[in-house]
Amino acid sequence: MKGVGKFGEVLAGEKVAVSYDVLAERLQKIVHSGSQPKAILDFVCRELRKVPHYNWVGIYRLEGPDLVLASWSGPSATQHTRIPAGEGICGAAITEGATVVVPDVSRDPRYLQCFLNTRAEIVVPIFRDGTPIAEIDIDSERLGAFTETDRLFLGAVAEDLAPFL
Incomplete structure (x- = not known):
C-alpha cells in the first residue's frame, strides 16, 4: 500500500486496538497475494471494520447508472444494495469524483438511511484512469468520526483496490 508507515495513529475502542499502519500492511499483503478479486474485497471490508469507529464497511461498484454493492462487513446487511x-x-x-465526509448524517439531506445508529459517513471513490469506477462506503455510530487521517488512509486503500474492480 502506498504510504505504509505514514499514518501513525493507534486507534482503540470497543474493538481491538489497531494501527492504521499495521492495517495498511495487512491489506497490502492480500492485494499482492494473487487471490481472487471477490476474496480481496471481502478481506478488505473485514479488515477495515477492525478500526473501532468503522461500524459498517461496503464497497460499491459502478455498473451502468447504478452503484451495486460488491462486498460488505458489518453487524447487518443494508437494504441499499443498488443505488442510482x-x-x-x-x-x-x-458524480463529484471526490471523497465525501459527513460528520452528522442527520444534517445532510442527501443521506440514505441504512441503519438507525449511523451518525457519520465517509465515501471514498476508487478511480481507474481518472474515472470513478467504485467506492468505499463507511458508516460510524460516532458523530464527527472521520478525520483527515481516515481520508488519506482510505484514499490509499482505494488506489490499491482499483485493479480488482
Missing part, C-alpha cells in the same frame, strides 16, 4: 449514481452520499461521491 446520483442519489445519496454514495451517489454524490461518484
